[in-house]
Amino acid sequence: MGSPVRLVIGVDGGGTSTRCVVATLAGDVLGRGHAAGANPRSARAPGANLLRALTGALVAAGVVPGTSGGLDGPGAEASDPAGPDGGGLSAAGVFGLAGASEAGRRVARELSGWAWRAAGLQGDPVVVPDVLVAFTGATTGPSGAVLVAGTGAVAARIENREIVRRGDGYGWLLGDEGSGVWIGRRAVQSALAALDGRGAPTVLTSRVLPTLFSRPDVPEPPASAAAAPETPFSADAPTGRSPSDVPAPASSDAPAPASSDVPAPVFSGVPRSASSGGLAADASAGECALEGEALAQAIVAAVYDGEPARLGLLSPVVEAAAREGDQVALAILDDAARCLLHTLEAVTPDPSLPVVLAGSLLTNPTLVAGIVRAALPGRPLLVSRQAAAGAAALALRATSLSEPEITAAHRRLIAL
Numbered sequence: 001m002g003s004p005v006r007l008v009i010g011v012d013g014g015g016t017s018t019r020c021v022v023a024t025l026a027g028d029v030l031g032r033g034h035a036a037g038a039n040p041r042s043a044r045a046p047g048a049n050l051l052r053a054l055t056g057a058l059v060a061a062g063v064v065p066g067t068s069g070g071l072d073g074p075g076a077e078a079s080d081p082a083g084p085d086g087g088g089l090s091a092a093g094v095f096g097l098a099g100a101s102e103a104g105r106r107v108a109r110e111l112s113g114w115a116w117r118a119a120g121l122q123g124d125p126v127v128v129p130d131v132l133v134a135f136t137g138a139t140t141g142p143s144g145a146v147l148v149a150g151t152g153a154v155a156a157r158i159e160n161r162e163i164v165r166r167g168d169g170y171g172w173l174l175g176d177e178g179s180g181v182w183i184g185r186r187a188v189q190s191a192l193a194a195l196d197g198r199g200a201p202t203v204l205t206s207r208v209l210p211t212l213f214s215r216p217d218v219p220e221p222p223a224s225a226a227a228a229p230e231t232p233f234s235a236d237a238p239t240g241r242s243p244s245d246v247p248a249p250a251s252s253d254a255p256a257p258a259s260s261d262v263p264a265p266v267f268s269g270v271p272r273s274a275s276s277g278g279l280a281a282d283a284s285a286g287e288c289a290l291e292g293e294a295l296a297q298a299i300v301a302a303v304y305d306g307e308p309a310r311l312g313l314l315s316p317v318v319e320a321a322a323r324e325g326d327q328v329a330l331a332i333l334d335d336a337a338r339c340l341l342h343t344l345e346a347v348t349p350d351p352s353l354p355v356v357l358a359g360s361l362l363t364n365p366t367l368v369a370g371i372v373r374a375a376l377p378g379r380p381l382l383v384s385r386q387a388a389a390g391a392a393a394l395a396l397r398a399t400s401l402s403e404p405e406i407t408a409a410h411r412r413l414i415a416l
Helices: 046-061 102-118 130-136 180-196 204-212 223-227 232-236 292-304 308-323 327-347 367-374 387-398 403-413
Strands: 007-013 017-024 029-036 091-097 126-129 144-149 153-159 162-168 355-358 381-384
Touching: 007 046, 007 130, 007 387, 017 046, 017 387, 017 403, 029 046, 046 102, 091 102, 091 130, 091 387, 102 126, 126 130, 126 387, 130 144, 130 153, 130 162, 130 355, 130 387, 144 327, 153 327, 162 327, 180 204, 180 292, 180 308, 180 327, 204 292, 204 308, 308 327, 308 367, 327 367, 355 367, 387 403
Parallel strands: 007 091, 091 126, 144 355, 355 381
Antiparallel strands: 007 017, 017 029, 144 153, 153 162
């Protein structure tokens, strides 16, 4: 028999970021880890990012058992250092991943299992959609509704901690209406329409490009992350590049390099800083010096040259423009809120059900959050900021704990 479970591990993998929690069976958090997005449909290196977050949390907890010798991805004959006779760490784990619905379940399980074993853990984690761990990250109750709006967007009705009805969550290309990526796409479309005369003027025209060229702040990957398995996105990426071709961003804990050490982003082989019209941007003002057709084409190139999740970076730009009174930005956010409310209504018309609000657009004081809350007067509303802990709480149910012990540990995990 394998070693008895001593720890629970929860992962919340979204389109922009991945968070991991390692905790005791009593619900005390020992370590946390963070990495870039892990949605197989929109992130460049979801498997590597799962491993980054997982190993980061294990190291922070001081319980990392070491990594396996077989880091060649799924299908390799990797050893299991945490096997019954290996003396490795035995833990129960739940990974809540964006893109892990039925259509993407196989890939999500493959990536999660690879990361789990590569971190030196025994067996495999349970993989569930991120919307479920968002729910359990806010309440110990078994039933209710949840509305998530971050990089993506989805709503669900939950009964006995299982999804019984789901709305949207179809990904950046087919759905996720009202999400950060959806808002970002609308911002780009509005900027292009303003530039070629089809749309109303908006300050977004000069603010979209610098944001798309910004470098995301994510941790440095472990050396083993280079061996992460490829995903359908990497094969079909607009650039034709695989995740291993994309340079790893600098660690968020490292000092910022001098400006002369930072390579200039490239557009059609020409650095942004090139003097001949180039893509010079006024970084201090967050606005671009290009105009007209040149700016439009630069925006198009920047969008198609990046992963879809990067469009979500434009959501705060739209928020800022709306707060300045930009009518185009205000209309985008109003439409986003209406889309989210429509999705929620489709899955849970019962006004007595508690609603968990999750995702950065709804858990922060955004204009979208304000509109959504105002449209749900008298509705019991809960805020989920602990989705990774919610995943760890679900993992408690794979242990030998009693129901009262699970509930007590769950409450401690999500700080109720």
